[in-house]
Structures are given as structure tokens and as C-alpha cells.
Amino acid sequence: MIYRETGQFKSSYESDQALFPIKQDRYVILGVLIVTFGVVPGLLNEYWLNAILLPFLIYALAALGLNILTGYCGQVSLGTGGFMAVGAFSVYKLMIAFPELGFIPLVLLSGVITAAVGALFGLPSLRIKGFYLAVATLAAQFFLIWLFNKVGWFFNYNASGMINSPPMTVFGVIITGPEGDMTGKYYLVATFVALFALVAKNLARGRIGRNWMAIRDMDIAAELIGVRPLIAKLSAFAVSSFYIGMAGALYFAVWLGSAEPTEAFDINQSFLVLFMIIIGGLGSVLGSFLGAGFMVLMPILLKNIMVDGFGTDAALAAHIEIITVGVLIIGFLIVEPHGLARLWRIAKEKMRLWPFPH
Amino acid sequence: MTERNIGDVILKVDNISLSFGVMKVLDDISFDVRQGEIRSIIGPNGAGKSSMLNVINGFYHPQQGSITFKGNTRKQMAPHVAASQGIARTFQNIALFKGMSTLDNIMTGRNLKMKTNLFWQALHIGPARTEEIENREAAERIIDFLDIQAIRKKPVGKLPYGLQKRVELGRALAAEPDLLLLDEPMAGMNSEEKEDMCRFIIDVNDEFGTTITLIEHDMGVVMDLSDRVLVLDYGKQLADDVPDKVRTNQTVIDAYLGVPHE
Structure with a gap:
């Protein structure tokens, strides 16, 4: 069929190690980028951008982060919500204290702060593994949310305990808070996600990514060929938290505009992002996007079908929606435990060989 | 002899x-x-x-x-x-990185030869790219030596036992x-x-x-x-x-x- 690498010869290691060695993949990615940046903003209305695409992109960024830690380095974390809160509160404090720095550097800086916090809470991973580590990161989740609720300095002693995003501009367009320009918000978030997806892909195919995967697959053998577990694990925690912190910052400042820690960053967020990478595919950049898309779009789609299509009562529809999403998750995991990314890979294999079975 | x-x-x-x-x-x-x-x-x-x-x-x-x-x-x-x-070693019960390809396993064996930092790695330009290609050449020499060219992109978890042992030897040799x-x-x-x-x-x-x-x-x-x-x-x-x-x-x-x- 069209998807075939016949005739595409590689004469250097460089071209063999390229990000997308097969020509058709390069065209697909180019097409996706053109649609994302050229077509979508003009075509879709504010509802689509605000209710669907912004959360999808922001969750994709968080899922990328968690996938680096859990998918590539094999360290299970249930602290995602807490780390997103660190990003959100960092960017809030920075926006108040140093507005002159500009919004984009502040988001990066809050990512760096979250990376430091993440590395700190990653220290137990040097001693404990698997479920036990998950429980230790759960402690991070609860501790951080408690901290942001109890210590007034973080929310500037606001009586309601909420943080509100002050308006900030990027290239003269208001990006943050409720007055922000929707198209501008979309462009900003999409650029962040596209750039950091590329960074994740680069890290995964280089020495650092291989060291992470080595620790994930067989930590003893990794250590015996010179991978230092301390550095590999803590760097995974740091890079992962950097992504999640930026996602939290964008989630609060760009999408929500105001946030309250127990509501916006509770344990359900941690589970949501974890489900995204499990359904999307562990250890796959594409899987982070597919999982985020599935978990963001599926509830909205179901709701629209039920309420608008069948005229179901809204409250009943909400309950059916929860049940259906749960059933779909179980169904997916039975059919393909390695996630949507694996399904896509199998589909590509089949396309290469079609119409022959082997 | x-x-x-x-x-x-x-x-x-x-x-x-x-x-x-x-x-x-x-x-x-x-x-x-x-x-x-x-x-x-x-x-x-x-x-x-x-x-x-x-x-x-x-x-x-x-x-x-x-x-x-x-x-x-x-x-x-x-x-x-x-x-x-x-000092490099292989194991009695194969201890390969099962989720990774043969090539990636051997490349991991060379991790001590690679020095570029997170920044260059993230951008995959300049020193990181040069280093990756140089080490790929060294890895390919080992792949040639062990005659495992055909499986370089295959995930090692699916290889037969004898080949896995060979890949594991390759990973140890990669460290020179x-x-x-x-x-x-x-x-x-x-x-x-x-x-x-x-x-x-x-x-x-x-x-x-x-x-x-x-x-x-x-x-x-x-x-x-x-x-x-x-x-x-x-x-x-x-x-x-x-x-x-x-x-x-x-x-x-x-x-x-x-x-x-x-």
C-alpha cells in the first residue's frame, strides 16, 4: 500500500537514526503540524479550543512527563497532581513577583522549580520499587496539596485560598486569565507541547533515554555496565516533573485562570494522567497524545451523544458516562494491554505487508 | 592454537x-x-x-x-x-533489557563512552549527534563481529535463547x-x-x-x-x-x- 519503505535506502547511520526514518511518517508529522498551527485555529470556534483542545494539549504535556518517569524509567508515580500544583503555584508566585520576565520564561522557570521538588520526592526510589514507590509518591501528592492549602504565603493570604492568574501578554496578546485571547492561548500551548514532544523524543533515543530504559528493564545489569541508578532515576524524576510542572502552570494560568488546590490538583488528577499513559502506551511519545486524547475526548463525546443525540437527562448521562469510560478502559486493556500506541504500530506493520499476511 | x-x-x-x-x-x-x-x-x-x-x-x-x-x-x-x-560481564540467566532492540542494548553497553549532557541530548544536535553516530559505528562493528546484523532492530525479548546470549556478549563487549x-x-x-x-x-x-x-x-x-x-x-x-x-x-x-x- 502507500505505507511502505521499499526503495528508501539509507547510506549513513545519521539517516538511519533520524527521528522519522520512513518518508511517509515525515509527511504525516508535517501534515499534523500544518493542521495544528494552520488550519485548526481558523476552523474551530472558541468552544472547541477552550473545552477540548486546550485541556487535551495540556494533559498531553503532563502525560509526556509521566511517561518519561513511568514508561521509560519504570518508576510508578501517583504524585502527578501534586507536581502539577507545584507548577501552578510556582508560576502564580513568579507572575506576581517578576512579571517583567515575561510569561514563557516564567513557565519554564516553574518547570525547573517542579523538577527540583520532583527530584527530592524521587529520592525514595533509590531504595524502594513498584507498588511501594507508588505509595511513597502518594505521600508527595497529599503533602503538597496540604502545604498549598495550609501555608498562606503560597496563595498570598487570599481569604478564599484560591489563586487567580493576573493577565500577562506574549507578543502583545493577553494569554493568561479569563480575559485571554483564545487563539493566542491555543498557539502558545500547542507550541509548548510540540517543542517538548520533540525534546522527549530526542531524550528517549539518546544515551539518557537508553539508561532510563535499562534501569526499567533490568536495574542490576544496568548498574553493572556503568549506568548509575542514582543519576538515572533522579534525572527521570526531574525531567518528568519539569514537564508536569509546566503542564500545571499552563493548566492554571492559561486554561483555568483560577484554581483551588484540593479541587484542581487532587489525587484524581494523578490517576487521570496515569490512565492516559496506560491506555495510550507506556514508553511512547505518541501514546501520551493518544491517551490524553482518549481520556479528554471520550467523556465529551459520550455526553454529546447521550444528551444531544438521545435526549438523556444530564445527571443520568453523567453517571452513564463514568460507567462507559470505565468499561472502555477495561475493554481496551484486555484487547491491547500495551495501549493505543501499540495498536498503531501493529496497524503500520500490517499496512507495510498488505495485501500479504507475512 | x-x-x-x-x-x-x-x-x-x-x-x-x-x-x-x-x-x-x-x-x-x-x-x-x-x-x-x-x-x-x-x-x-x-x-x-x-x-x-x-x-x-x-x-x-x-x-x-x-x-x-x-x-x-x-x-x-x-x-x-x-x-x-x-570490568564487564554477562549473566547466567540472561539479563538483557528486554523492551529494547538489539542495537539499543549494545548502545547501552557504550554508555560510559558517551559524555554529552542533558541539554545537547534534548536538542539532539552538535556534540550529542556526533557522539551518537561515532558510538553507532562502534556498536555496528560489534554487530558485525557477532554476526547479528539481521536482528539489530528487533526487540531482544522475542529472540531465541542462543541469540540472546550472543547479544548479551555484545553488550558487554561494547564497553571495550x-x-x-x-x-x-x-x-x-x-x-x-x-x-x-x-x-x-x-x-x-x-x-x-x-x-x-x-x-x-x-x-x-x-x-x-x-x-x-x-x-x-x-x-x-x-x-x-x-x-x-x-x-x-x-x-x-x-x-x-x-x-x-x-
């Missing part, structure tokens, strides 16, 4: 004793390995052979004794330090070690695979000049390959000599075949 090119002592093990609780695993073991040598450790099950290798590459910490490698004496060290000093520890490289292989593996071991020793210490149960292989053989039994050192002497040593024969009880 060509003229053996044996140099000075590269590894010296002095009076190593290791116990887990009351279990004495190694009892006052001393031996040395010379540069360019193929050195075997044999003994019945539970003799402490694998423990000895684990002590050498820093995975177990002995209670007594010291290890001198390339002139540095130490009692304890972390495994990654041993790796950076030039001075001392290569092989823990039962031929366990569970058919005779053809064994012949291949023997050929690789001889070639590694001959072409790269790598010093090899191996544990093996196939006596034919051990006697043919080794320059010297160390015999352990229940953590004790029974003999340490050239193969012909070991073969006729009465205590060794007794340990392997048993002695009649009066």
Missing part, C-alpha cells in the same frame, strides 16, 4: 571471604588473572563461582580480603565504579572492557551454538586482547579454552593450575565424582 600472549597480573584476589549470615559462601580465596589470559572457574553447584564474580564486579561486598585491579586495591566498590574501571567476566556463557545451548560461542570467546581474546574469566560446566570447553583453571567447592579453593594438572588432581576428581564413605 597460536602463540599465547600473556602479560602481567591484571586482577589479583587476596584472601576473599564472604558469608551471608552463617552461610560461608567464599572462604579465603586467592588467585590472580593475567593480562590476555582465559581463566576459568569451575566447581559443583553451590561452590561459590557466581558469588566470586559478583565480588569482583562489586555487587557483593566481602567481609575479608581485597581485590587489586590494574594496580588499584579495594575492599568494596559500587558496580558502576567497577564498570568504569573496565579490560576484563570480561562470563557467567556460564554456554548454559542451555546445543552443541552448534556452543561451538559458535567458543569461537567468539577465542576471537574476543585473540583480536581484542581482552582478558576473560569464565564460569562453565562443560568440562570439554573449559579444558580446551582455558589457560588456567580455578576449582572451588563449598566456597573453598581446591586447585588452581593449568588444565592438564587440574584434570588429574585427586581432590578435584573426588569433589566432582564423590568419594566412598567408609
